[in-house]
Amino acid sequence: MNTDQAPLGERVDLLVNMGPQHPSTHGVFRMVLSLEGERIIDCVPHIGYLHRGSERLCEGENYSQIITLFDRLDYISNINNEQCFVMAVEKLMGVQVPPRAEYVRVILSELNRIASHMLFYGTFAIDAGAMTPIMIGFRDRELIQALFESVTGARMMHNYLRIGGVKEDVPEWFKLDLGRLLDQLRAGFREAEDLLNGSDVFLERTMGVGILPAEAALDYGVTGPALRASGVGYDVRRAEPYSVYPELEFDIPVGKVGDCYDRYWVRMREVEQSLRIVEQCLERLPEGPIMGKAPRLIRPPKGEVYVRTENPRGELGVYLVSQGGSGYPYRVKIRGPSFCNLMALRQLLRGVYVADSVVILGSLDIVLGEVDR
């Protein structure tokens, strides 16, 4: 079946092929737009250009090696991915994680969320025609990457979390460094937000564009900031708290309209909340061991778990099936948030102008590494 064909009975003036090398598709994503004048009457998304068979690869790696594969799914928020996988194995094996390790994990994953949202407002502003915010976003994101490097040894592919804890303790100067970093991040974030909110062009191009009603969002399985922007206050950290989130105070920002501006607004508020979480964790960071009692050879018993965590893009789920007695998982299914969020694109793009398609796609904030797996 040729999916490139436009629906019958409608006038199609032009088929526009966007991607996979188009800069505004944020990776190797392709969509075929059927246009009537300047209006999009249908959009057919094509994914799979980055398909590496991650799920099948997991079946041939032992549990500790799989952590590195999870780094490469959503390559903007690596720690969040690692956390989801190690939590799945820990749940299956009943391993207890010491509090210090839990706090370090949460600090790093919230920092990663901030870094991810910084990249988002930068690229989103470019999509809407503003060049400056990405300079600020990238400058500040670099500070976070530098901190990650001092802790994990790598800027992006950290491989820092372990089943039962973390690889090694944070350096002595971590607390001091992080305290200073938070001030810098807050200042930079304000600078960028002032720039964007003061730009009439940005507001005109995002407000009222690409409205996603809550019902439709749920129907498509959209989660994360995109769902919250539509007015549904669903956050895995609240709905099914994990790690140390129950002890922390934070709000779940919820949008009203569900347009591109709301999706941007929710993410900006989330940066503030993440900064709040990191601050609290820093105050409470307990002393103690960083590794729980996990066996050296990871061989979970027979069973299956589905674990979900809140990624910067939405709910990341790992369905892990173990046959017992083996060092390799039997099946790993990864439910990527971008994969599900992207399904709503077709409905969002129907009836809008071509120029808005770039903004709408940008507001969904997809990472193709996770869509294609």
Added chain:
Amino acid sequence: MAREPQTRAETSSSPLEPRVREALGQRLQELSYSFDEMVLRIPREEMVECCRLLKTTPGLDFKLLRCLSVVDYVDFMEVVYHLSSLSHPHKVTLKARLPAEDLRVPTVTTVWKGADWHEREGHDLFGVLFEGHPDLSPLLLYEGFEGYPGRKSYPMPEQRELYGE
């Protein structure tokens, strides 16, 4: 050799159980627990109806299809649906078994539109035929790709040799 997954019962029952039993009635084959998840086994012909009931019955409201996975157990395959409700703090797992020689299951895209790409992926990688799906063209693989790389029978590169088992 039938390799069947076994789940460890941790919670004996939950307040959700009677309501689910009432809603599904005779369609429910087996109810078990795996950690905090309630697992329901359902014959594949009844899958769409069960999903619709779970989604629309007041008090259950499983509005969100979180994940749809296919697992290859060599002798048979299993389609696993993870559902959750936003208005209530509960979740449920549905399972349908497909014999290896007859990999057909009705589509649930009529219940949740979000099942669309999950099912296409299952068709792509495992060769499961989701009957009634509007468009099962390749999603992750390129057109003309031969074989089903998700299946256990699909040969992998000499990975084990490389790492030494």
